[in-house]
Amino acid sequence: RDRESQGMAKNTNMRWRLPLVCLLWELAMIVLFGVFVRFGAEADAHWEEEKHEMNLTSDMENDFYFRYPSFQDVHVMIFVGFGFLMTFLKRYGFGAVGFNFLLAAFGIQWALLMQGWFHSFKDGKILIGVENLINADFCVGSVCIAFGAILGKTSPIQLLVMTLFQVTLFSVNEYILLNLLHVKDAGGSMTIHTFGAYFGLTVTRILYRPNLEQSKDKQGSVYHSDLFAMIGTLYLWMYWPSFNSAISDHGDAQHRSAINTYCSLAACVLTTMAFSSMLQKKGKLDMVHIQNATLAGGVAVGTSAEMMLTPYGSLIVGSISGIVSTLGYVYFTPFLESRLHIQDTCGIHNLHAMPGLIGGIVGAITAAAATEDVYGKEGFIKAFDFTGVYQTRTPSIQGGFQAAGIVVSLLMAFAGGAIVGGILKLPIWGDAAAENCFEDGIYWEVPEDEESDVYHMHNPDKPASP
């Protein structure tokens, strides 16, 4: 039953390594949370007194009610959306949904700390509320994206190591963009998608496996695994308006982000279907495109959704991103693999990298084109936070900084991915041999389907064992 008996040299036994990493890590989290993390004012029992001080008459003004529904949608995207999207492989469903679960649960704790130190640190304590939970999910989203590139080729320990470093680098990059460059990126086209995707692509490049065709037969899908993947696709697609609006300003900004994203995604489905059919000799639709490229419209308005992109602007951006993404799956992914040795299991270059870049650029243009006329005097200042030291910043300067944010994210992704890829290449993490990639049996107890099950499963007449 085990590949080890077939003369495999690699030791994939996780028995001591995985528990050790998980338990030490959780212990570290407990200590660090104990030292640093406390409830923010709106989640603390002192809220009653806080309300008096802030002259709030209603509990409704608690940020919980502005953001919790969006938080839950984002939460579903991270765990069910990404998890099930990756179950398309015929023999790697446990790994897809299970390892995604593991790395995300691991990452959100570290993200609460890292992002907390950068953004919610006050008097020596990190004060958390629902917005921190959303941001932690966002941060881990970038790891889920990178996971897509190396899906099926790494051990759970490698994933945890990558998560540790990627969350750290994400937080640094995010701090540079949001705080130093004063860039807007509520839906994370740059911080989440561009960074996460190019980080993952760099890692998979470093981990290049020349003999991966040995497991080529397992890189495809089966009928029902494609349906499981559609669960992931649809939840990502449906909840993306919540993703892009989750941390926008209260009021019109959240409202506008949701509408722009809704429009962009609708358009993206049509151009994806069009190009999926057009690029096949017989005009048949390809589930790979439907599962992935339909989502590019959400990525591509991640920066600009909260701006006055307008519904027709969103349709244009969504249409383009669906086309680019589908073309990527047909032409670019094979090129990346054969020429650049980038083995990208889920095609994150098409779903996150290119649409992420589009998103950053569209954001820069939309910001540069902003006028007081379109936003209103107050709305203009609020939308771009042109207050304090940024009071004198003009839209065109803001556009320049937005563009700089793309470049910084790319550099961080390449440099970080190279270093982390190098670390993951060390022969101590228990990754599988090439012929055992994309195979749940290596790290999971997989139920043995007796032939009799396959035949007689729904036929109670026949004896279970012939």
Added chain:
Amino acid sequence: RDRESQGMAKNTNMRWRLPLVCLLWELAMIVLFGVFVRFGAEADAHWEEEKHEMNLTSDMENDFYFRYPSFQDVHVMIFVGFGFLMTFLKRYGFGAVGFNFLLAAFGIQWALLMQGWFHSFKDGKILIGVENLINADFCVGSVCIAFGAILGKTSPIQLLVMTLFQVTLFSVNEYILLNLLHVKDAGGSMTIHTFGAYFGLTVTRILYRPNLEQSKDKQGSVYHSDLFAMIGTLYLWMYWPSFNSAISDHGDAQHRSAINTYCSLAACVLTTMAFSSMLQKKGKLDMVHIQNATLAGGVAVGTSAEMMLTPYGSLIVGSISGIVSTLGYVYFTPFLESRLHIQDTCGIHNLHAMPGLIGGIVGAITAAAATEDVYGKEGFIKAFDFTGVYQTRTPSIQGGFQAAGIVVSLLMAFAGGAIVGGILKLPIWGDAAAENCFEDGIYWEVPEDEESDVYHMHNPDKPASP
């Protein structure tokens, strides 16, 4: 691998037709959105100034916070609910979930325009907000219903053509009911379910396929396809309270709609289970009934849920609709097919048509029975919008108009369905031959399951290709 080689006359190749329709359509949408669609006041960056003018002290008063959670639930119902409900067919899961995705993404854009011109048009612009998104989803819901009748028998282009016309007719019908007749129908028993179902049934009647028994072997389910369908069922069932309350008035009306729908659906499950068991010789439950008839309770309170139907009234309506729907599956569907040549793949006559009629009638009775005593003086006026020119309308007159709304919806459905069915009968849309119905392989790249996969899927020992 392709049926074409077996002497099939029909050309189902979508390669140029489908892309052309999708891309031209998306281009048209971009132009029309560019000319007409703008953000409503609550999604526009001028909201800050709007707040001052309206004397609003909190962003919480933005309609986004009243309706966005319900919107997301409705969104899930349209894409996952309807999409997965229709995956019950053993070989048509891709088409069910994929074509539903395509037609809904196509339809919501057109619905934003059509409904916008009728309801949100101001100074030459359509001003949209979260309520428009909900209404667009609702409108497309009626197309998803009609899709259920023709599931597996039409090409994606036929579905897009049907969507184009049905959304148009839906919007006209909705305008007649809501604006001209001043009818209440927040959950759409008449506008969505009655109209959508009889429209779809008329279309499938026109498209009658006398040789459909040639694909009878594919019209059934397999074990796991029935479980996929239950995902759709449960999400429709769980979120139906959100559906019926999504566009009701703020406050008590939304609250009441949710409670009435919750009660009706709970009762419906019990009577469905009872009749499903009772109508089988061996008393075994039939998944077709559980997947579908349990939802009739949501349809049947679509009009009256926001009225003072009362919880016990909801239980009565839900109980009756579960019985009617289950009886429909057992006795009526075979009759419709054999006698009236109405081939109704999903049994929408039982799930949407009859319960929709019940819903319209219950709504008319509940409206006619309304009194100031039960609603309170202010509540009475608010519940039925008895203001302006409708100031003098009495409950019994309102009941009459509600009943007229049913008749108008039926007429629009029959007439519209006949015309659209005629258009879809043209031999240019690439539909499949009868023996290829209910078969994903015609329009989709379907993964080849080698026998070795079936046998050895979870058995890494054996070589992948013997």
Added chain:
Amino acid sequence: RDRESQGMAKNTNMRWRLPLVCLLWELAMIVLFGVFVRFGAEADAHWEEEKHEMNLTSDMENDFYFRYPSFQDVHVMIFVGFGFLMTFLKRYGFGAVGFNFLLAAFGIQWALLMQGWFHSFKDGKILIGVENLINADFCVGSVCIAFGAILGKTSPIQLLVMTLFQVTLFSVNEYILLNLLHVKDAGGSMTIHTFGAYFGLTVTRILYRPNLEQSKDKQGSVYHSDLFAMIGTLYLWMYWPSFNSAISDHGDAQHRSAINTYCSLAACVLTTMAFSSMLQKKGKLDMVHIQNATLAGGVAVGTSAEMMLTPYGSLIVGSISGIVSTLGYVYFTPFLESRLHIQDTCGIHNLHAMPGLIGGIVGAITAAAATEDVYGKEGFIKAFDFTGVYQTRTPSIQGGFQAAGIVVSLLMAFAGGAIVGGILKLPIWGDAAAENCFEDGIYWEVPEDEESDVYHMHNPDKPASP
């Protein structure tokens, strides 16, 4: 095709029994709802006038907007979460998701009445609103838990009978705890999990089947059934913060509950993965643990989540509960079955019983440790409702009462479970013989998968019937 022909003595035909129970029950519900249940003030059309009286200026103050998003998440947990979690058995997916659907729809109606009489009874009427819907779902959650112990071994009628009694006893127990002992238990560690689990374990002990190994071959999972189960797991995991915060006080308490639960669950995943790997010779992860033990962290903070448990406290509790739960699956479940004759299909002892006890104890300790300093003067009183007759209660006394709540819940569970188990042992309910347990074919019409389907399913070339 039917086991009956193989000389089975037991009559599992539900044809008259199941419909009779369902229809009589629904009739009783209609009558009782007609006599007792009315809309609460916030769902009644008189709300407009109510608002004036209460000096409310905004519809936002309606409890609907505070709780409806959480309600929908809880609703998903009950129907999709529990339903799909139990689909892991290879041949019992219909029963898992379908019977869960049936018993929950049955139970929520009775729970609205029972809990209504105890908590929402005013002038002879039960006045319901969204909080009642949440509580009804909670109550039924305890039945879903008990269902996990007897999954696959009981007839649907037995499940309905159990539901009837368990909802009744749940409501009595809840009344004793919340009203007489004045115990806090918003997430139901004691009322839902401890009570539900030990009730179910007692029932399954009474229903002990000595020959159950005859259906041992069906007690396992297959590859795709494990993925279906993960849908249930993830929805339970993701929405548990909503579960524990759904009925907490408005404002900080809901906010805090969600944060604590989020933290606890994240930690729980890591320790579960660690111990799952550690306890297997080859270090492979076991889906049973991932599907279940990862949820223990939500159970274990059910009482304390709304208290000032603190994020690091939550990490500690979550870590411990993941370890305890995983150890339970490996060591305790076999022991319970072989020594105590407790056949616990889903291992609810590990997922709900032990973590529920932990949750009760942690709640008692957290309450006993509360200080005015930590909670603030007003927050302290509000958090524990130390008003009226409870004005003089101190934290340490509260801790004592919390501990008493655990004992009462256990006693009610054992006594109630014994009685109900005895009733279910009567030979009139149509349960299956031991060799037919865990088999959908007994109570469901199961689609016949022809061999040709298995082979040729996705291969349109080959003729459907060879």
